Amino acid sequence: MSIRQTFENLLDGAAVTLQVTALAVAWGTVLAVLVGLAGLSRSIVLRAVVRVYVEVFRGVSAVILLFWVYFALPAFGFFLSPLQAGVLALGINLAAYGSEIVRGAVQAVPRGQTEAATAINLSAPRRTWSIVLPQATVAMLPPYGNLVIEVMKASALVSLISLHDLTYEAQNLRRLPGSDSLEVFTAVLILYFAISLGITGIVRLLERRFGRGLDIGRAAAVK
Amino acid sequence: MSPVVGSPVLAQGRGTWDWEFAWEILPDLLRGMWVTVQIAVLGMGIALVLGLVLAIARRSRVHVIRWPVGFVIEFIRSTPLLVQLYFLFIVLPQSFDIVLPAFTLAVAGLGVHYACYTSESYRAGIESVERGQWEAATALSLSKADTWRTVVLPQAVPRVIPALGNYVVASLKDAPIASAITVGTVLGVADYIQSRTFRSMEVYTLAGVLFLAVSIPAAIGVRYLERRLGNPT
Amino acid sequence: MVTQPEHVAEQPEHMVRFEAVTKRFGDHVVLDELDLEVAPAEKLVIIGPSGSGKTTILRVLMTLERPEGGHVIVNGNQLYHTERNGKLVRARERHIRAVRKNVSMVFQHFNLFPHKTAIDNVTLGPRRVLGLSKDEARERAVELFDEVGLTDCIDKYPAQISGGQKQRVAIARALAMRPKVMLFDEVTSALDPELVGEVLRVLAELAEHTEMTMLIVTHEMRFAEDIADRVVMFDEGKIVEEGEPHELFSAPREERTKTFLRAVLDRD
Numbered sequence: 001m002s003i004r005q006t007f008e009n010l011l012d013g014a015a016v017t018l019q020v021t022a023l024a025v026a027w028g029t030v031l032a033v034l035v036g037l038a039g040l041s042r043s044i045v046l047r048a049v050v051r052v053y054v055e056v057f058r059g060v061s062a063v064i065l066l067f068w069v070y071f072a073l074p075a076f077g078f079f080l081s082p083l084q085a086g087v088l089a090l091g092i093n094l095a096a097y098g099s100e101i102v103r104g105a106v107q108a109v110p111r112g113q114t115e116a117a118t119a120i121n122l123s124a125p126r127r128t129w130s131i132v133l134p135q136a137t138v139a140m141l142p143p144y145g146n147l148v149i150e151v152m153k154a155s156a157l158v159s160l161i162s163l164h165d166l167t168y169e170a171q172n173l174r175r176l177p178g179s180d181s182l183e184v185f186t187a188v189l190i191l192y193f194a195i196s197l198g199i200t201g202i203v204r205l206l207e208r209r210f211g212r213g214l215d216i217g218r219a220a221a222v223k
Numbered sequence: 224m225s226p227v228v229g230s231p232v233l234a235q236g237r238g239t240w241d242w243e244f245a246w247e248i249l250p251d252l253l254r255g256m257w258v259t260v261q262i263a264v265l266g267m268g269i270a271l272v273l274g275l276v277l278a279i280a281r282r283s284r285v286h287v288i289r290w291p292v293g294f295v296i297e298f299i300r301s302t303p304l305l306v307q308l309y310f311l312f313i314v315l316p317q318s319f320d321i322v323l324p325a326f327t328l329a330v331a332g333l334g335v336h337y338a339c340y341t342s343e344s345y346r347a348g349i350e351s352v353e354r355g356q357w358e359a360a361t362a363l364s365l366s367k368a369d370t371w372r373t374v375v376l377p378q379a380v381p382r383v384i385p386a387l388g389n390y391v392v393a394s395l396k397d398a399p400i401a402s403a404i405t406v407g408t409v410l411g412v413a414d415y416i417q418s419r420t421f422r423s424m425e426v427y428t429l430a431g432v433l434f435l436a437v438s439i440p441a442a443i444g445v446r447y448l449e450r451r452l453g454n455p456t
Numbered sequence: 457m458v459t460q461p462e463h464v465a466e467q468p469e470h471m472v473r474f475e476a477v478t479k480r481f482g483d484h485v486v487l488d489e490l491d492l493e494v495a496p497a498e499k500l501v502i503i504g505p506s507g508s509g510k511t512t513i514l515r516v517l518m519t520l521e522r523p524e525g526g527h528v529i530v531n532g533n534q535l536y537h538t539e540r541n542g543k544l545v546r547a548r549e550r551h552i553r554a555v556r557k558n559v560s561m562v563f564q565h566f567n568l569f570p571h572k573t574a575i576d577n578v579t580l581g582p583r584r585v586l587g588l589s590k591d592e593a594r595e596r597a598v599e600l601f602d603e604v605g606l607t608d609c610i611d612k613y614p615a616q617i618s619g620g621q622k623q624r625v626a627i628a629r630a631l632a633m634r635p636k637v638m639l640f641d642e643v644t645s646a647l648d649p650e651l652v653g654e655v656l657r658v659l660a661e662l663a664e665h666t667e668m669t670m671l672i673v674t675h676e677m678r679f680a681e682d683i684a685d686r687v688v689m690f691d692e693g694k695i696v697e698e699g700e701p702h703e704l705f706s707a708p709r710e711e712r713t714k715t716f717l718r719a720v721l722d723r724d
Contacts, residue, residue: 055439055442056435056439058442059396059434059435059438059439059442060396060431060434060435060438061395061396061397061398061399061434061438062396063397063399063400063410064399064409064410064427064430064431064434065431067410067413067414067427067430068427068428068430068431071417071423071427072423072424072426072427072428074423075238075422075423075424076424110567112563112565112567113567113569115518115520115563115567116563116567116568116569116626116629117569118518118519118520118556119518119520119559119560119561119562119563119567119630120560120580120581120585120629120630120632120633121553121556121557121560121581121585121633122580122581122584122585123549123553123585124549126584126585130580130584131569134571135569135570135571138571149301152303153301153302153303153304154303155303156303156304156305156306157303157305157400159305160305160403167303167305167306167309170306170309171309174313180318181313181314181317181318182314182317182318185306185309185310185313185314188306189298189302189306189307189310192301192302192303192306193298193301193302196301196302197301210571212571212613
């Protein structure tokens with residue numbers, strides 16, 4: 001196989017990796033915010049449910065969860081494609097960690113902010129959306145960014161349930177006669193590294209965008 | 224044991240839970256769990272020591288040491304453990320004629336991977352030791368080695384024990400990945416049983432339950448440790 | 457002045473009424489069966505030592521604290537209760553919001569939204585709650601900025617302006633909701649001394665030219681004497697004394713009032 005073809009195959013795999021990561025992060029983040037906010041609710045029952053969810057899905061390793069979703073769920077009647085299983089499992093796992101970050105960041109928003117929002121008669125959902133979450137997001141981004149990279153790394157596990165991601169392609173390629181597995185795996189590692197750099201860059205961009213007023217504040221205050 | 228490869232969705236279809244079967248496979252799964260724990264513990268043993276070495280190396284004033292070490296740490300932390308394990312399992316014999324048992328490779332791979340995380344924790348701990356301590360050591364003409372040994376590390380390390388504890392628990396969760404390079408972790412056992420009996424319900428659920436039975440107490444233990452040490456970070 | 461609410465055909469006898477309102481924090485009784493009535497357009501100043509509960513009066517009215525006992529009536533409506541089958545029961549969020557829209561508050565620590573510009577702080581309520589269009593809200597906001605003297609600060613972020621300016625933005629933000637009742641919780645206590653004047657000036661203007669009912673908790677005694685219609689001395693959860701400012705300040709009847717005034721006015 002020519003170098004060019006090798007490269008193309010790897011890029012195809014990388015595209016799948018990105019796809020799985022992006023979908024898992026999207027779905028996992030929505031879940032993380034919901035669970036995180038639920039963890040702050042006044043209902044004891046809801047808080048307990050959240051606690052159990054967080055404990056269980058942080059405690060069970062991502063790979064076992066993935067295998068369970070893909071192999072055991074069919075026995076319970078739910079058949080998922082490798083992509084669906086991967087996104088579902090990784091998203092649930094992300095949310096278990098992410099919800100704690102969300103919860104901490106929301107709690108850190110000063111109480112006076114919700115009080116001021118109440119004083120102009122904003123409804124509770126509007127308060128959360130327009131006032132609390134934007135301020136919480138800035139605090140959340142750095143640790144959350146690390147979580148996203150962890151999801152990207154965990155996405156390699158979907159190769160084990162035969163999804164054609166970057167790792168799967170690597171395994172494929174190195175089995176071909178005459179291939180140099182050192183080259184293949186080094187290239188793959190470099191590609192993963194590049195992706196993680198990209199993610200870090202995006203997180204930093206988001207930090208700048210969300211921290212707009214707060215950043216200016218910090219700079220002005222320093223003067 | 225054949226390496227774990229995704230089998231296409233199986234013949235079982237919807238089924239009912241078989242308690243007898245579950246009971247039968249339990250001993251094998253427990254053995255697999257034990258292997259998993261061993262990998263995690265041995266791997267973390269390496270990570271705890273190597274991480275400290277790396278952290279100290281990263282503070283070296285010799286740039287030729289500092290930068291490559293920093294880069295390698297970042298690189299390993301940003302790439303999947305699975306691929307790193309494959310690298311060890313496949314490339315070492317093929318390109319370097321080094322043949323080692325899969326278990327050893329799993330421990331080494333996990334250890335090096337987590338050493339890159341623990342080195343960051345150690346680094347934070349070291350940096351949290353006030354400058355004045357270093358200066359006092361210089362004033363006493365302590366050698367570099369003595370400064371580290373008697374002044375800095377005794378203050379830095381206790382501060383990061385909670386973070387290190389968290390990584391111990393995390394490594395436990397990554398250990399089953401070793402089944403991809405034919406190590407008989409709980410996942411490898413589960414897969415083996417499944418491929419022989421075609422029953423996936425009990426085997427994966429039990430694997431999960433066993434895993435939680437180990438990892439949740441471990442996590443609680445670490446949190447208890449955090450509280451005892453007064454949550455320094 | 458733009459800030460005048462429209463004159464309602466019939467106004468209730470009292471704009472704000474507290475009936476036997478009790479508020480506890482754990483064992484500590486902060487409001488002790490408080491009865492208080494405030495007439496429409498009345499400027500009421502509440503003074504008293506720290507921890508007396510005077511801030512809690514405002515916070516209960518603003519629904520930031522829920523009282524354990526008693527009733528709060530705003531503009532003729534029960535704030536925390538609704539009537540069902542002739543009985544008063546705990547009201548739901550929607551009802552509370554509907555009654556609360558008559559009340560607005562300015563806080564000691566401003567509580568401006570740091571991630572929004574000054575003008576966005578002021579237009580948020582009108583747009584999201586009152587349903588004004590973006591332009592209408594902006595128009596109203598610009599007028600208010602003019603009135604409080606902050607036209608230069610419109611597009612600045614809170615962190616870029618001084619404390620006195622921040623507080624005036626906060627006042628504009630509250631005024632933008634066209635409330636019938638405005639609450640001021642020690643709005644100058646967190647300011648550097650040289651910035652206090654500009655905020656008090658805005659308050660004095662509001663007191664003189666608007667028909668809003670104002671409840672002001674403050675330590676600024678001279679200011680209180682100037683603008684208040686009535687002054688209430690509050691301590692340990694109860695009203696100690698009340699009366700016209702001139703009377704209360706120059707010839708207080710109660711011992712506790714005398715002690716308090718002596719301590720505060722001596723400091724000046």
